[in-house]
Amino acid sequence: KVNTISDNAFYQCTSLTELTFDAATDENAALSISTYAFNGCLKIKSVVLPDHLASFNSAAFEGCIALRSITVNDTNKLYKSENGILYKKSENDPTLFSELLFYPTGLIIENLGVIDKLPESLTAIGGSAFSNNGSLVSITLPAGITTIGNSAFANCKNLTEVIFLGSTDTENAAEKLTIATSAFENCTSLNKFVLPDYTTSIGTNAFMASGLVNFTVPASITTISSGAFNNCEKLETITFSNTGSLSIANTLFKGCTALTTANLGANVSSIGTSAFEGCTALKTVTIATANSKLTKIGNKAFYNCTSLETVDIPKTVTAIGTSAFAATADAPGSLKTVNFELGGESALHIYKQAFQYQEALKSIPFPERVSLYTGSENTTKDANSNKIAKPVSVTNFNAKTTDNGIAAMFLGCASLESINIAVEEDVNATVLYSTVDGVLYTADMTVLVFCPAASVGKMNGETPTYTVTIPNTVTLVMSKAFQNNTKITTVNFEEFDENDAKYGTQLLYVGLYSSANVAYATFGGSTTSITTINLPSHINTIRGYAFGISGEEVKPMTINFNMDAKNVTLSASAFRQCAAQTLTLPAIKSFTVNYVFADTKLLESVSFASYTGTALGQYLFEDAVALESFTIPASVTAIPNYAFHCCTSLTEMDIPSSITSIGTYAFQDCTALDTVTIPSGVTKLDAGAFQGCTALTSITIPDNVTSIGNFAFQN
Helix, strand or coil: CCCEECCCCCCCCCCCCCCCCCCCCCCCCCEEECCCCCCCCCCCCEEEECCCEEEECCCCCCCCCCCCEEEECCCCCCEEEECCEEEEECCCCCCCEEEEEECCHHHHHHCCCEECCCCCCCCEECCCCCCCCCCCCEEEECCCCCEECCCCCCCCCCCCEEEEHHHCCCCCCCCCEEECCCCCCCCCCCCEECCCCCEEEECCCCCCCCCCCEEEECCCCCEECCCCCCCCCCCCEEEECCCCCEEECCCCCCCCCCCCEEEEECCEEEECCCCCCCCCCCCEEEECCCCCCCCEECCCCCCCCCCCCEEEECCCCCEECCCCCCCCCCCCECCCEEEECCCCCCCEEECCCCCCCECCCCEEEECCCEEEECCCCCCCCCCCCCECCCCCCHHHHCCCCCCCHHHHHCCCCCCCCEEEECCCCCCCCCCCEEEECCEEEECCCCEEEECCCCCCECEECCEECCEEEECCCCCEECCCCCCCCCCCCEEEECCCCCCCCCCCCCCEEECCCCCCCHHHCCCCECCCCCCEEEECCCEEEECCCCCCECCCCCCCCEEEECCCCCCEEECCCCCCCCCCCEEEECCEEECCCCCCCCCCCCCCEEEECCCCCCCCCCCCCCCCCCCCCCCCCCCCCEECCCCCCCCCCCCEEECCCCCCEECCCCCCCCCCCCEEECCCCCCEECCCCCCCCCCCCCCCCCCCCCEECCCCCCC
8 A cells, every 4th residue: 555655764774674565456556666765774685676666766775785686577667677677668669678777786796896788778877876886886888878867876986987888889879968967976986987979968066076087078068067077176187079169167177176287179158157266286278269169258267276377368258257367365376378369359348356366467468359347247337337448527436336446356466567458450349448558548548547566667678667657638547556566666647738728727536535445545555666656737636545555564655746736625535544754735625524634654744835724624634643743724713523633743733813613532642742822712622622632731721712521631
């Protein structure tokens, strides 16, 4: 009456020695034996299956190491046995076998792990037919095999050899062969294996973590699914011999740490996400450029391939994904040369972080059709957010969502000296960029996008000048444009002639953001070799952290202004963390925003040609630890909150008569401040105004003061 033996029903019944199935009393009876039903029944030696067996899972008797015979009567409609091996009957001829379902482990042991004779009529090795069999060493498959099922040989860790008779017996060979999901997964000793030319499909994880050393993709292959060779840690070479178009699937060779050579040929059409990620020994990738079909290199395709030195990109490629050739700060790459074939007909989109931490890369020659996106491959690509393209106006780049992802694309490329855009004829794609002295600009020369970290600037013959001169056509210098430079010492801005109408006009923006943080510095970063910046008369706005340096060791930087500049706007944090010792500013339009000169280690003094505003921003000089003096403009009426907080070198402060109030913690912890004159117009001292000013021994409070806040003079 039993019609189902479910999964794991007799799992590891290690004392079970005999298994008997009663004959069915109902002519419609149908027995189903499920996965692992008798798994690990170590003492069963033989099994006779009943006539009414209608469904059999090949893993039912997995781990039954003493089992040497499994039989079924010929009267069974679906199954047939011979020599103790269970098969599925051929639908066309019930006297023949079509699929091998189970080969008893005991019988394999008796044959010393070698199976060299199987029925010629076989067309399939069933799913899990040999899975987890540690006794199988070698198997010869008949010429007519068309399918090797899911997990057919999975975890056969002593399997060293698979022979396909169809490779030599071409007359009887199948028309096509499919290797299903996980068919040879974790066959860690498998090193003698050549797929026949008529193989058309390799399934997901088919050879994952197997022992393959060299592998050639057969000529007829049309599909290889994701992870098929993932973590094959012994695999050294892979050669694609496919004659038709083929996509390299996601994670196909990920973690193949011994792989040194990949010959992709001309018929690979795309390389998927993480296809070769973590192939740390991969040194040579050959991508045929002649008649190439390759159009896409996916996200992280060669991520952390730290031995890769050279790569050739065919002109057919239109997309290189996020982090495609990137490495990491802890394990930088060895990529020295990237060759782009010229003559492509479509735009080449390269996405963010594509070449990060390739420390050996000195120069990169992009084709003219290149488009460098800051967003990932699946993001919206528009000029306002994810793409640095030709701007309609400088305001295209004002949004906080905009980032200089092109700088991030080359983050950690410490040896990169130049980026070059090739000049080609008859380019169909929109030309977005141009380069001068290895520095990247938009094609119309209105935006300076990126100066490589190891740039040496303009060459004087064969001698580097270590100077970059920015053309006066530029209206925006991107955030991160000059981050972490190691060789450039001077940045000049080309000036207009004094008789030119543009002289002294507000045209140039430095940086993207009104605040952000030091990671977005235009001329700084964690370190910089730049010592002098000469700003022009046509400066309009200096945005947040334009000159910020975050490193512990800060070298002085001289920032010179053309004093004919007019109505310059300072955004929040404009000079925050800058390394200037003195700043002499032209006429300033406004700096009512916060942190303009905050967190500076070397800044001793700041002066203005003129400032007519009545207010200053909060936290104006907070933690400007070297500031010794500052003259508050006479037009200002209030000292804002935290204006000089922790200015520990400030010794005196002459407060103008225009001031009527001193804000919260305005001079808190100015420990060297010993002289302050509070003018008669002041009516209010807010909380903590002079708290912690330990050198201040006396102060005269004017008669007009009506309010002194909490802790105003504490300590």
